[in-house]
Amino acid sequence: MSRRKKGRRRGTGMVSITVIVLxxxxxxxxxxxxxxxxxxxxxAREQELKQEYQDETQRASEIGDLETYMKxxxxxEDVAKxxxxxxxxxxxxxxxxxD
Numbered sequence: 001m002s003r004r005k006k007g008r009r010r011g012t013g014m015v016s017i018t019v020i021v022l023x024x025x026x027x028x029x030x031x032x033x034x035x036x037x038x039x040x041x042x043x044a045r046e047q048e049l050k051q052e053y054q055d056e057t058q059r060a061s062e063i064g065d066l067e068t069y070m071k072x073x074x075x076x077e078d079v080a081k082x083x084x085x086x087x088x089x090x091x092x093x094x095x096x097x098x099d
Contacts (some may be wrong), residue, residue: 069075080086087093
């Protein structure tokens with residue numbers, strides 16, 4: 001083989017390797033981009049879930065407070081006065097006249 005043929009083979013081999021490496025880099029760049037998009041979506045979903053958790057925790061606390069109030073004698077008195085119209089013996093009820 002002459003030197004020219006060996007040089008052409010080396011040049012062809014280098015071009016082939018360069019094309020393969022560039023193709024590999026493009027594929028990796030696309031994969032990295034897709035993974036970054038998924039990661040951003042997961043971060044956004046995590047923030048939504050954290051907010052939802054805080055809202056539900058606050059709601060559970062409010063329900064607990066309401067349950068405590070409903071078990072108290074104050075609640076029983078409020079219901080007896082507002083819905084049943086009951087009063088203590090020493091209380092006076094004033095009603096507005098509608099004229």
